[in-house]
Amino acid sequence: MSIGGFDLNLLPTLSALLEERNVTRAAERLSLGQPAVSAALARLRRHYDDPLLVREGRVYHLSSLAEALVEPVREAMAAVERCVSAPQGFEPASDARSFTVAASDYISTVLLRPLLTHLAREAPGVRLQLVPIRAGLDEGLRRGSVDLALLPTEFATTMLDLERQLLYRERFVLVADRDQQALAGRVELDATTPGTPIDQELLQRLPFVMFAGELPFVLERKLQEQGIELRVDVTTEAFVAAPLLLPGTELVSFVPERLARLVAGPAHLALYASPVDIGDIVEAMYWSPRRTGDSAHRWLRTRITAEAQRLT
Structure with missing residues (x-):
């Protein structure tokens, strides 16, 4: 079927090419062979009288026309998906x-x-x-x-x-091995007896395990806004790894409270309130x-x- 001389069968290929900006990746996404996608691209180029994908070295870039097509094609694909899926229900007990x-x-x-x-x-x-x-x-x-x-x-x-x-709010708590020496005698999060709270001076002396992923860590930014610079001895890209690195060491870490409570017992960890206001996520x-x-x-x-x- 065609509209205005455009073969609608080419629409999924056009969408994949605009988003992937690469013939090979578009073919993988469509579960088609690369020659088939290359042939479709040739037809699209003839229709638009435009290269659509422009090669510069080893990288492909979208032409100006292709850039202008990205959003309309995305909307068209979304409309097609709505038309196809609207009548269908989902039966969790039987559907895959x-x-x-x-x-x-x-x-x-x-x-x-x-x-x-x-x-x-x-x-x-x-x-x-x-x-x-x-x-x-x-x-x-x-x-x-x-x-x-x-x-x-x-x-x-x-x-x-x-x-x-x-979904829900989460706060960070300070976590350490129960035998961590610098925190001996400090009041724990759920303590029912008096104790000495952790102060900012002590906080900045403690050796930390901190998250260091591709995206900026919210907690670190909030601490920096208050002029607090931690001593970071270990970094990890895994939140779950942080509390599991603490047993048997002097290391401490800020850990989401629900995760901390989940592992505290088996890992012999103690939980402490943060001495600075770092807010919730x-x-x-x-x-x-x-x-x-x-x-x-x-x-x-x-x-x-x-x-x-x-x-x-």
């Missing part, structure tokens, strides 16, 4: 579906781990592919390669055009508006929201 969810190891451990128990019972055909929070995640959501993203609102400054559901769920009406997607969002409510 795979979702790509971007989440930190902290969210995976605290929120998604208990969710998996419910999914195994209610929706045995549902599969989750968990991917890390990376730069460019917003574009992954827009083009549909990522179904959901679970992350703090402060990380989502480029996602204002996406749909959002707030707000965890939220983000998705593309084009997915809002998808019944399977809506079902998963509902299950995640229900699991988050159990944490509050």
Whole structure:
């Protein structure tokens, strides 16, 4: 079928080429051979009388016309998906579906781990592919390669055009081995007996394990805003690794409280209130508006929201 001389069968290929900016990656995304995508690109170039993809060295860039087509083609693909999926329902007990969810190891451990128990019972055909929070995640959501993203609102400054559901608030607590010498006698988070609180001077002398991922760490920025510079001896890209590195050492770390309480007993850790006001983080769920009406997607969002409510 064609409209205005444009073969609508070329629309998915055009969409993939505009988003991937590479024939090979577009072919992989479409599960087609590279020659087929190259042939489709040649037809698209003839239709538009434009190169669309311009090679500079080893890298392809979009032509000016192709740049102008990105948003209209994205909207057209979203409209097609809505037309195709609108009549379909989702039966979790029998239907099969795979979702790509971007989440930190902290969210995976605290929120998604208990969710998996419910999914195994209610929706045995549902599969989750968990991917890390990376730069460019917003574009992954827009083009549909990522179904959901679970992350703090402060990380989502480029996602204002996406749909959002707030999940829960989380605070950071100071965590250390129970036998850590510098904190001996300091009052613990849930202590019922008096003790000496940790002060800022001591905080800045302690050897820290800190998160150092691709995206800026919210906590570190909040400390810097108050003029507090920590002594960082170890960095890790894994939230879950931080508390597990502490047993048997003098190291300390700021850890999300729910994660800290989950591992404190088995890892012989003590929890302390922060001596400085670092505020809370707000965890939220983000998705593309084009997915809002998808019944399977809506079902998963509902299950995640229900699991988050159990944490509050």
